[in-house]
Amino acid sequence: MLNDPIPWLDLSQNERQILSLIRRRGPLPRAALAHVTGLSPQAITNLTRKLIQNGFLDAGEVVRGKVGQPSTPLSLAPEGALFLGLKLGRRLVELALVDFVGHIKIHRQEIYSHPTPERVLAFARQGLATILDSLAPSARIAGMGIAAPFRLWDWGSEMAGWHDVDLSASLAEGLAFPVFLENDASTACAAELIFGRSVLPRDFVHLYIAHFAGGGVVLDGRLRIGPRRNAGALGSMPIPGGRQLLDAASVSTLEQRLGRSLPPDDSGWQVPTDVEAQWIAEAAHALAFVALSATALLDIPVVVIDGAVPPATRRALADATRTAMEALPAAGIDRPKVIEGSLARSARILGAAALPLAHFFEPGGALA
Incomplete structure (x- = not known):
């Protein structure tokens, strides 16, 4: 939902392209920006001067080499814009303030047995009021993004209250900036695309892997969600045995075997080694099937595995998925490379914050 336009967010496509390149590649001198974009050196000089004056870029120290002219690397200004992210999960709701380079400046969370609209709205409104009151008048908030599972009522009868609830419209009332909403698994994928530390293909x-497994698809450098938002819904993909990926590779499946819930932090992840190993093995077979199926359909060279799990568990899942994929028939196609994601538990909240960032600062004005 969009509120009134914010004048300082009116950037040209060339300005957006420059900011996007620096976001993904790190600090770049003007000569490199001209080479990559194909714009003239004079155009790059004018555009970057404007971006510096408007507070989106910082000029670093001059680098003097043995050959050629000295260069000045340009980097994103952390306070250039701020973004709010709200992540709604099965047992945890989070609210964060994220700066222009993807650092979480403020973070609040609340644990529950299951989310209700009243509880989530109360948490969000109280948290927004506290965060906004703590900021200086000069703070530039571009917008708020919400990462939430779609069709919450499919989770059980206790979730029936979510029918006909427009969370973004309810929260947008009275705010001076726009509010966006997208599926939480899609936003995790978007976060890896925009804020991730991995070198990824287009x-x-x-x-x-979270309470329920999910996924996303990036094609030609853009998140793809489809006209009915079914693209990349990999948790719903069928796997052998008449099940779906989420039946085998979700943390909720592991919790069922344990007979208890796992806390939403790595320090509380206490799982017997044999139980975790069995879950990882079964999850990996399902992940390998889905990854290879996606490759056969879309010619994907890389599969990223991440999740709300400890780093060691994520690593074991990626390793086991590689092994399981080697055992699957793949005549006629190239098996994709399996790598670990880089954002872990912060992926979905960063992905929520990435929704307004993409709208105002990415070329094309949207993640998808």
Whole structure:
């Protein structure tokens, strides 16, 4: 939902392209920006001067080499814009303030047995009021993004209250900036695309292991969600045995075997080694099937595995998925490379914040 336009966010496509390149590649001198964009050196000089004056870029120290002219690397200004992200999960709701380079400046969370609209709205409104009151008048908030599972009522009868609830419209009332909403697994994929530390190709599949497994698809450098938002819904993909990926590769499946819930932090992840190993093995077979199926359909060279799990568990899942994929028939196609994601538990909240960032600062004005 969009509120009134914010004048300082009116950037040209060339300005957006410059900011996007620096976001993905790190600090760049003007000569490199001219080479990559194909714009003239004079155009780059004018554009970057404007971006510096408007507070979106910082000029670093002059680098003097043995050959050629000295260069000045340009980097993103952390306070250039701020973004709010709200992540709604099965047992945890989070609210964060994220700066222009993707650092979480403020973070709040609340644990529950299951989310209700009243509880989530109360948490969000109280948190927004506290965060906004703590900021200086000069703080530039571009917008708020919400990462939430779609069709929450499919989770059980206790979730029936979510029918006909427009979360973004409810929260947008009274705010001076726009509010956006997208599926939480899609936003995790978007976060890896925009804020991730991995070097990724323009086409990849992202598998995110949380309470329920989900995923996302990036093609030609853009998140793809489809006209009915079914693209990249990899948690719903059928796997052998008449099940779906989420039946085998979700943390909720592991919790069922344990007979208890796992806390939403790595320090509380206490799982017997044999139980975790069995879950990882079964999850990996399902992940490998989905990854290879996606490759056969979309010619994906890389599959990213991340999740709300400890780094060691994520690493074991990626290793086991590689092994399981080697055992699957793949005549006629190239098996994709399996790598670990880089954002872990912060992926979905960063992905929520990435929704307004993409709208105002990415070329094309949207993640998808």
